[in-house]
Amino acid sequence: MSTKREQILETAMRLFIENGIQSTATALIAKEAGVATGTLFHHFKTKEDLVHELYNSIFDSLISYQKKHFDEEADVYEKLHQIWSLDIEWGTTHVEYVHFLERYSFFYYASESAIDKAHQRFDYCMNTFEQAISKELMKIDDLEYVRDHYIWNIRMNIIYFIKRPDRCTTENIDKTFEIYWNGIIND
Amino acid sequence: MSTKREQILETAMRLFIENGIQSTATALIAKEAGVATGTLFHHFKTKEDLVHELYNSIFDSLISYQKKHFDEEADVYEKLHQIWSLDIEWGTTHVEYVHFLERYSFFYYASESAIDKAHQRFDYCMNTFEQAISKELMKIDDLEYVRDHYIWNIRMNIIYFIKRPDRCTTENIDKTFEIYWNGIIND
Amino acid sequence: MSTKREQILETAMRLFIENGIQSTATALIAKEAGVATGTLFHHFKTKEDLVHELYNSIFDSLISYQKKHFDEEADVYEKLHQIWSLDIEWGTTHVEYVHFLERYSFFYYASESAIDKAHQRFDYCMNTFEQAISKELMKIDDLEYVRDHYIWNIRMNIIYFIKRPDRCTTENIDKTFEIYWNGIIND
Amino acid sequence: MSTKREQILETAMRLFIENGIQSTATALIAKEAGVATGTLFHHFKTKEDLVHELYNSIFDSLISYQKKHFDEEADVYEKLHQIWSLDIEWGTTHVEYVHFLERYSFFYYASESAIDKAHQRFDYCMNTFEQAISKELMKIDDLEYVRDHYIWNIRMNIIYFIKRPDRCTTENIDKTFEIYWNGIIND
């Protein structure tokens, strides 16, 4: 019911993307959200709390989107293909979330523990990577490598398809998955 | 050539890496460099200028390192392999530069024009990508894709080998190049 | 008579003692008392009112304690001895009240008029001081001096006996009264 | 040479006395001192540092005043008489310092450690108290009691003589010392 709270969240997201998190003053967020500064701090103890809430809500969105379509019973190739496609579908339809995450990722707010917590939420991905490794499908049998390799490639591809929506076809998405897959798997 | 100027640059690099660029006050840089705040602004018109000078000197380092070993006459596979290996060699032996670049990349200081200028300096890389595309070696014939795909993957790998210096062997570096190459090329 | 009202008073007293009056936020009092902030302001028009109510209730306690044992008919020495001992007895058994008064005394809330009003309530003490002066018992025949001299000495002694409960015996209390009495009276 | 620094100190002292320490905003101090807020924080890292500097400079004044006249070789009675008279002379001629100390003493800024440090600076007083106790001159042979008893009485007397400058004669000061001395010493 808290309309003001939501207004603050929406405005903060927009301003963080436009100007960066550190460069966005809480006073500006409040002003553009049409509330008093005190109201912002009534709902969020600190600016950092506000950032974290946005960060978590984005992962809520992504994870719930993926879990709706993810098939635990499929084989490794299928599952990775699904994850890849769903990530890109979600990313290109939640552009502002992607921009926020890119602002956030290498930002000082993103403590190691926050990143760890985020990784933990993607257990179904991690399980798939582990399964792939244990089946000796991967060129490198280090979970950390496999995970980071996936994350950096999917980030790059999502950003690419956002920049080039004209190329964002199923066919092209499949092609990018092949690039990912052909690279990482054993011949 | 002034010693003070160099002290400022070194100290700034260290502090930017430790705390982030935006979170590092010029007053602190001056203090830790053992100079007056006025001296810092005597040598660098603005904080942004200081950041840019560091940024450019890093690419000077990387480019001169690569040009020393790069063989323009080799074939595409060879050239990309060279660039890949040289990037990782340079990255793992210039850890602080890598950390600085990661701090800088997604930072608001990095304007589009700064990024474009940087890309231009890597003409020998771009030429190689173009050559590969024109020879129809790549799964996707879009220069921007090929370039970004390379950049994100090399960044990911450099950071990985910095985190895991024990795994930073020629054999493993070659294996990661195979992951890159097998992914991006046509079958 | 409301329980909530009493919870507020008790919690406020505790927090004022722990952190000082000005440093204790009304929101914190409400929270620790388990009531809403609105409830606090329903029972006390302002924070200052709450402080005053505590202040007055403490003097209610002290004065009623003393009046129960005070003998108006005794001679000056006896009466001052009684007041002295009763003050120390009350103080060492109402430690939190003492702490509150010490927090309050030099605090900006304590206006001159509030202090005057408090002095007026201790008419039986003032009468005794006047009696002592008119009988030429005191080294200085200025009521203000006699009063302040008593107040500062009794405060000091109460605080001392609170810090050193092991020394708080009738014998020691009597000894401190002798210090007071031998000082102020004419030889 | 730092005129601005001194202006800040003088203005702060005045405003702290007038309105209390906590109720005086650093912005107001800067404004009334005719400097920018940044200047205040250039000279004093925090408001607390500013308060401490004032506090310490006051004790510098008192201690240097007393040491100029204090005779280490005199007997206990003489030495205490000197300290007493010098305290009152200093207090009535440095009224604003006294007011500041009264504002400060029971204020949350005055940590136990700050109070301890202050006590340590008055070693010549403490030595005299110890000497008096070891000669069995005092009714109570507890150094803490003797010290606090002195402090509270001298504070009370200084404030009294400030309020009543007409009564501040050598004769009256001597009389108040007799009140102090006759009280505390053994018969």
Place this chain on the structure above:
DNA sequence: AATGAATGAGCATTCATTCAT
């Protein structure tokens, strides 16, 4: 070239109080 005092707009956060429910 080097210094460091001075600037003042800007920032995150606090808090007594109000008021609609």
Place this chain on the structure above:
DNA sequence: CATGAATGAATGCTCATTCAT
């Protein structure tokens, strides 16, 4: 009686930059 979201002026403090020496 009770609630707690909402308010917004106020606060201590920061920081890139300037400038007189």
